[in-house]
Amino acid sequence: MNDADDTGSARANGWRRGRRGAERWPGGTAPDGVPLIELQAIHKWFGPLHVLQGIDLVCERGDVVAIIGPSGSGKSTLLRCMNLLELPASGTVLFKGREISDVRVNLNHVRAHIGIVFQAYNLFPHRTALDNITLALRQVLKLSAAEARERALTGLRHVGLSDKVDAYPGRMSGGQQQRVAIARALAMQPDVILFDEVTSALDPELVGEVLEVMRALARENRTMVVVTHEMSFAREVASRLVFMDEGAVIEEGDPRTLLSNPKSERLKRFLADVL
Ligand SMILES: Nc1ncnc2c1ncn2[C@@H]1O[C@H](COP(=O)(O)OP(=O)(O)OP(=O)(O)O)[C@@H](O)[C@H]1O
Numbered sequence: 001m002n003d004a005d006d007t008g009s010a011r012a013n014g015w016r017r018g019r020r021g022a023e024r025w026p027g028g029t030a031p032d033g034v035p036l037i038e039l040q041a042i043h044k045w046f047g048p049l050h051v052l053q054g055i056d057l058v059c060e061r062g063d064v065v066a067i068i069g070p071s072g073s074g075k076s077t078l079l080r081c082m083n084l085l086e087l088p089a090s091g092t093v094l095f096k097g098r099e100i101s102d103v104r105v106n107l108n109h110v111r112a113h114i115g116i117v118f119q120a121y122n123l124f125p126h127r128t129a130l131d132n133i134t135l136a137l138r139q140v141l142k143l144s145a146a147e148a149r150e151r152a153l154t155g156l157r158h159v160g161l162s163d164k165v166d167a168y169p170g171r172m173s174g175g176q177q178q179r180v181a182i183a184r185a186l187a188m189q190p191d192v193i194l195f196d197e198v199t200s201a202l203d204p205e206l207v208g209e210v211l212e213v214m215r216a217l218a219r220e221n222r223t224m225v226v227v228t229h230e231m232s233f234a235r236e237v238a239s240r241l242v243f244m245d246e247g248a249v250i251e252e253g254d255p256r257t258l259l260s261n262p263k264s265e266r267l268k269r270f271l272a273d274v275l
């Protein structure tokens, strides 16, 4: 985007230019018609391994995008490129229409707006559920202790864990710990949350409670990108399904259509293996 474009609606929506032309983080919403996240021709290599081979992907506000595909197909790497935990070798990551894969963008700001929840919940064992959540609110968002506490309590209520405020992770089930991790992401009030196989490490009987929290978030119209092996979740909850194989998007579209009527041999084979 050139400088002439820069003074128009995008700036009116809260985008500002900082010192030396560096992009400051936007306060407002995206200009009309601009996707929340857009990936354009993303490539990523790990050494000789071409892990992402030109990925284009659009996530609109309110979308629940489910990403499925075989192990090693690049799902996690793609998700991590969305919030720049991995830097693409080439291609563009746009957030609200602005390039964030630009070296001048402050990565802490990116990650405050694009939350992520991992398979391993990564809670601090020596901190209570509440403190695990308030930590980033205090350090990254610079909230006061009272504000952080209020937001953390709201987050815990949201995931049905009001009774675990003062519990340490070691005294919680895996499902409860994962719900704390989701509450931690929610408390940042991000525009979108990325979920990377958040139920895969859980005992089968604990998967349901975490999926139920994610279903509730989808019903609230939250924007989510979900890498998952849970095909029924993808079918029922996702607004769009993306099937990846060998670093490329092979098929994408309506989840029910894709799952009941796969076109490519690769998706047919994958579904035959997992279903
Ligand atoms: N940090 C890394 N260094 C080197 N290779 C990596 C790294 N991270 C991932 N890879 C490789 O990149 C490829 C894609 O990995 P990725 O984790 O994105 O796949 P995935 O689709 O998420 O797989 P899974 O379903 O098993 O989680 C794999 O071959 C993996 O071994």
Ligand SMILES: [Mg+2]
Binding pocket: 075, 076, 077, 196, 197
């Ligand atoms: Mg993965």
